[in-house]
Amino acid sequence: MNVETTPRRSDATKAAILEAARRRFAxxxxxxxxxxAxxxxxxxxxxxxxxxxxNKDGLFDAALxxxxxxxxxxxxxxxxxxALIAGRFLELWEQPPTSEILLTLMRSALSDDIVVERMQRIFAQQIMPAVLRFGDPSDAPHRAGLIATQILGLALCRYVLKLPPVVALTHEQIVADIGPTVQRYLTLGQR
Known part of the structure; x- marks a missing residue:
């Protein structure tokens, strides 16, 4: 019986640590x-x-x-x-725990090189492969970088700076306005 409860207690402890770490890092x-702390x-x-x-680095990586x-x-x-990409990023920024993780990464990246490296890994491992599927692979980093500027700029203005006109936009408005720009970046150079 003790064998069955130990993993559950361990999982609960890990979850409590990660939740506390996310809040504290944020x-x-x-x-x-x-x-x-x-x-x-x-x-x-x-x-x-x-x-x-x-250590703290391992906890940071796990929490974020x-x-x-x-x-x-x-x-x-x-x-x-x-539109799919813009919509997906809105979902991520507005659903816990990803919203908390992304907000922590965004805020912390402005002042901490370790967080910058984490953001760069996410970019390289998750965004670049999606962009590589379209167009000339040699310009994929350029296109992926432009997409990142659009998405991160929106996130900064909506979730960190909380600019009232940007916060007031509905999901539909954002997808309608940002989606075509992301589309253009994704397919840049294609006809």
Missing amino acids: EDGYRKATIR IAADADIDPSMVMRYYG DIDLELPDLAAAVPDSLG
């Missing part, structure tokens, strides 16, 4: 967040954080691990790709 940033937020001993995640779960663009109607 509030304090990577540099100021401490293992002790995260452990206190999770109501556990700091040694448990170290046991499960090794995100799968963008981009739609299969190869199966989509070609003229709808930009």
Whole structure:
């Protein structure tokens, strides 16, 4: 019986640590967040954080691990790709826990090189492969970079700076306005 409850308790402890870490990293940033503060937020001993995640870097990676779960663009109607991408990013930015993770990454990347590296990995591992499916592979980094500027600019204005006209936009308006721009970047150079 003890064998059955141990994994559950372990999973619950890990989940509490990750939730506390996400909040703490969001509030304090990577540099100021401490293992002790995260452990206190999770109501556990700091040694448990170290046991499960090794160090602050390991905890940060686990807490801010995100799968963008981009739609299969190869199966989509070609003229709808930009709208699909814009819609997917809105979903990610507005659904916990991804919304919290992305907000933490966005805020922290402005002041911390470790977070910048994390954002670059997400870009390279998840966005670039989607863009590589279209057009000339040699200009895929250029096109993916332009898409990132559009999506991250929208996120900065809507979720970090909370500019009233951008916050007031409905999902439909954003997809209708941003989708064609993302589409143009995705298929840049194609006819």
